[in-house]
Each structure stands twice: as C-alpha cells, then as structure tokens.
Amino acid sequence: MTALLFTNARIVDGTAPERGAPMDVLVEAGRIREVAPKITSAAAETVDLGGRTLMPGLIDAHVHTIACLADLGANAKLPDSLVTVRAMKLMGEMLMRGFTTVRDVGGADHGLKVAAAEGFFPAPRLNISGKALSQTGGHCDFRGPYDDRETIKTGFALGALGRVCDGVPEMRKAAREEIKGGAQFIKIMANGGVASPTDPIHFLGFAREELLAVVEEAENAGTYVSAHLYTDAAIRRAVECGVHSLEHCNLIQAETAKFAAAQGAIAVPTLVTYDKLSSEGAAMGFPANSVAKIDSVRLAGMESIAIMREAGLPMAYGSDLLGQMHRHQSEEFVLRGQVMPAHEVIAAATFIAARLLRMEGQIGCIAPGAFADLVVVDGDPLADLALLTHQGRHMPIILQGGAFVKRTALN
Structure with missing residues (x-):
C-alpha cells in the first residue's frame, strides 16, 4: 500500500x-x-x-443496510440473494457520501459484514447487532392484527430487520444466538414504532425482567444494549435497566435526559428519517397506517435535540432511512445544524460515534x-x-x- x-x-x-x-x-x-x-x-x-x-471518515451510527424497501414487512420476504446485492449497492453509496463506517442496528449479518470487509465491492466498515429483538406485536412483528400464524424461530431471512422473542428464557437465548452469530452489540425494540402495524408509539413492549436479562447477557459478552425508544417513560425505564444506546428519543424530557447522561448513555437521534417518511414514505411503499404515526414523533424531533444538548447527553449521528430514501443520509447534518453549532453536529459523526462503537482512537x-x-x-x-x-x-x-x-x- x-x-x-x-x-x-x-x-x-x-x-x-x-x-x-x-x-x-x-x-x-x-x-x-x-x-x-x-x-x-x-x-x-x-x-x-x-x-x-x-x-x-464519517460514521453513521443508525442504519439498516438490508432495508432496500420502505415496507419492512415486504422487505423480509425478499430472497437473500436479492437483499445482498441491493445492500452492497446501498453501502457503496454510503461510502461515496463519506461514511467510511456505519453501525447496522437491525438486519445485517456477519456474512454481510465479512463481504464488506473483503473489499470486492466498495462498502463502509460494518458494526452490527445482527437481528433486533422484538416482542410479539412489537416493532419487528409485521404480521398485522388478523395474522395469527406462528412467528419464525430459526433461519431468519437477511431482509428481516429482527426476530420475535417473548419471556426471559427466549430473550437470553436470542441474545446469545446473535452474539454467537457475530453481533457486536444487541438491539432491542423497547417502544412502539412507526413502521410496524400493531404497536402504537406508547407501547413499552418488553417487561422489566426481560430488559434486565438482555442487558445482563450483553454485559456477560462484554458489550451493550441498544434500544429503539421514543417516549420519555420508555427511555427512563430502559436506562434504569442498563440500556446504553438510546435510539431516536424524540419524546424525551429534560429530567430523563439528565438521568441518561449521568448513567453514561449515548443517544442516537434520527431526524431525517421522519422528515422523509412524512414527505416521501407513501410514494415509496411505506404502509398507510405507518404514515399516520409519523407526525406523533416527527414534530418533537427538533425539540428533543435541544433538550438532550442542554442535559449534556452525548448524541451520535444516525439516519435510519429505508429504501430509496437512503439518498438523504447526509441531510441529518443540516437538520441538526438548525439547533446545534456545526462543530457539535460534526462531532456526532466523528468522535462521539466512535465512542459509541467502542473504537475511540x-x-x-x-x-x-x-x-x-x-x-x-x-x-x-x-x-x-x-x-x-x-x-x-x-x-x-x-x-x-x-x-x-x-x-x-x-x-
């Protein structure tokens, strides 16, 4: 060289x-x-x-490299071969935007990470959680209210964002399986979500004992838990249970932000995804019932940035885009720049994100x-x-x- x-x-x-x-x-x-x-x-x-x-090189700490469709339920039904090719294309485009490292918080497996590292195709360095862990009816359960078929327990499609597990034994086993499969941290769905059909934003999902169990499993493996979170109550609860990486946080309040900062947590806001889901989601195939949920979190996003900054809660850079909306990945800089000094926005995509990925220096x-x-x-x-x-x-x-x-x- x-x-x-x-x-x-x-x-x-x-x-x-x-x-x-x-x-x-x-x-x-x-x-x-x-x-x-x-x-x-x-x-x-x-x-x-x-x-x-x-x-x-820039770092995006919240991506889904396998999300080639905005409809995540449909994405999970695609053949692995198609998802792989599309994921490599998406990652190549991320690299050409200056993102030399990305953290995949649900979907990518160790094989995709190895493929990216081998360098046959241009791609960022991948940091992965494997499949995100969700509860029945939670943010990775796309069956809908009238579908009572059993969820898949093994052999998860590459295009699936996550897997469903219920109860402490299933949580422990799922976490251990993801770590065995190459996950560098564990991602859980600890609040309702926009993209999924049966979980309003306020849903808390997992019981406390489930949260405590998965945090213990991560700590046993020398790593941490990242959680999908919106509401103040869900964020407070997750931090109390030892969750370290707080994704989204649109509805966080000042006292909880201060508490999270005191506990050494790091937040990963993702303003750009809600901005683009609101304006482009329906045209890109985002389900209508999901589009209806967007404004409940989108409109509070800017305020949450100011709250977390005032509380001293570190914020890493995240985009969380789906399908063709990935092209807006870099616009998170401009959105955050409306409420933060430019150097602090850049810090989110450099040394703060590196700290979150445990790759400081x-x-x-x-x-x-x-x-x-x-x-x-x-x-x-x-x-x-x-x-x-x-x-x-x-x-x-x-x-x-x-x-x-x-x-x-x-x-």
Whole structure:
C-alpha cells in the first residue's frame, strides 16, 4: 500500500468551532502515522490539499443496510440473494457520501459484514447487532392484527430487520444466538414504532425482567444494549435497566435526559428519517397506517435535540432511512445544524460515534494510530454543513484504510 502525505490540510473533526491551521498528515500501511505542521517523507506520494478541509471518515451510527424497501414487512420476504446485492449497492453509496463506517442496528449479518470487509465491492466498515429483538406485536412483528400464524424461530431471512422473542428464557437465548452469530452489540425494540402495524408509539413492549436479562447477557459478552425508544417513560425505564444506546428519543424530557447522561448513555437521534417518511414514505411503499404515526414523533424531533444538548447527553449521528430514501443520509447534518453549532453536529459523526462503537482512537479522528479513513472537502463545513450533502459532490477525495475509494482532480 502506497504511503501518502497530505499537506496544507485544514482539519475539521468536531473538536473545535473553527478549522485548524494548515497541517500535514502522513499515512502508512493503512493508518495515520503522523500529524504535524510540517512532515517530510521521501517514500510517500504527496497530495497538496491547498488549504482544503480534511475530515475523519464519517460514521453513521443508525442504519439498516438490508432495508432496500420502505415496507419492512415486504422487505423480509425478499430472497437473500436479492437483499445482498441491493445492500452492497446501498453501502457503496454510503461510502461515496463519506461514511467510511456505519453501525447496522437491525438486519445485517456477519456474512454481510465479512463481504464488506473483503473489499470486492466498495462498502463502509460494518458494526452490527445482527437481528433486533422484538416482542410479539412489537416493532419487528409485521404480521398485522388478523395474522395469527406462528412467528419464525430459526433461519431468519437477511431482509428481516429482527426476530420475535417473548419471556426471559427466549430473550437470553436470542441474545446469545446473535452474539454467537457475530453481533457486536444487541438491539432491542423497547417502544412502539412507526413502521410496524400493531404497536402504537406508547407501547413499552418488553417487561422489566426481560430488559434486565438482555442487558445482563450483553454485559456477560462484554458489550451493550441498544434500544429503539421514543417516549420519555420508555427511555427512563430502559436506562434504569442498563440500556446504553438510546435510539431516536424524540419524546424525551429534560429530567430523563439528565438521568441518561449521568448513567453514561449515548443517544442516537434520527431526524431525517421522519422528515422523509412524512414527505416521501407513501410514494415509496411505506404502509398507510405507518404514515399516520409519523407526525406523533416527527414534530418533537427538533425539540428533543435541544433538550438532550442542554442535559449534556452525548448524541451520535444516525439516519435510519429505508429504501430509496437512503439518498438523504447526509441531510441529518443540516437538520441538526438548525439547533446545534456545526462543530457539535460534526462531532456526532466523528468522535462521539466512535465512542459509541467502542473504537475511540481508531476511527472518527485524525491522530497517529487511527485508521486512515479520511475525507477531503472543498470549502468549510463548519460554515456550511450542506457541503457534506449532495452525494459527496464536494468531496474530491475519500480514503478508507489508507486506500483511495474516490479521487478526483483538485482544481
């Protein structure tokens, strides 16, 4: 692998409200070797960035790479071969937007992770939960009120977001099976959802003893639990039971946000999915009864960001898009930028997300020893977050693990 020396780079990594002074960054063997005002290397290819912005590869901490259809019930019925090809296409597009790492919170399996890592197709680094765990009638049960067929217990389709389990023994077994199958954390559905047919938003789903059991199983395996959550009551309950990663959180209130922060939890808001489900969901095949649920969480999203920020609850970047709506992945930057300073928005997709993935110092930063996941941006995203949108149009160079995945001429 060719050594690279980036010169005259203005680093933006979410740690400061303004771009840094010009720096040089040396990349060797897929990792960052040195960061300094002036570096010389006779062995490295020099790339003069001419004062352009250099960012760590972006991290999206809430994706569903297998969700090639907006109708998740229909998606679960697709053949694995079709889902695999479509997932690789979706992941390739994510990478071209500058997302060099993504956390899949329901659906992707270890085989898809290995396929992404082998590099035959462009794809981000995958961090996976395997199948999300849901209760009967919960957010991964798409049978509807008139379908009383038994849920599948084994051999889950790749296109299925999750699996249904009820009671403490089933929860423990499901968690153990997902970890055995390569899950790096456990995802549970601990509140009602928008996409599923029989669980209003206020549903709490699992009993406390089920939540405590799955948290214990995750801790036994040296990892954590991520939970789908909307209401304040559900979030408080989940944090009390030891849940670490709080997905969505649209209806969180100040006291619960402070409590979650004190417990060391991390939130992953996903504003863009509700924005796009509201405007495009029906046309993309999102079920009508699901469209009707959207506004109950969408309209509170912006307020939740302000509440969590005031409480000091760290927030990682998440998009949670489905089907053709994946193209809006980067617009979460702009939405959050309406209520947060730009550098804090960028921090969500860099070092905060890296902390959530337990990869601090390896991704989400430009520092010696980190993976050489780097994105060059024409312009200053701290002044205009929209530079991170438009499908990577303003990103002439994207590097993953020290290898170019995109390289266009620097004018």
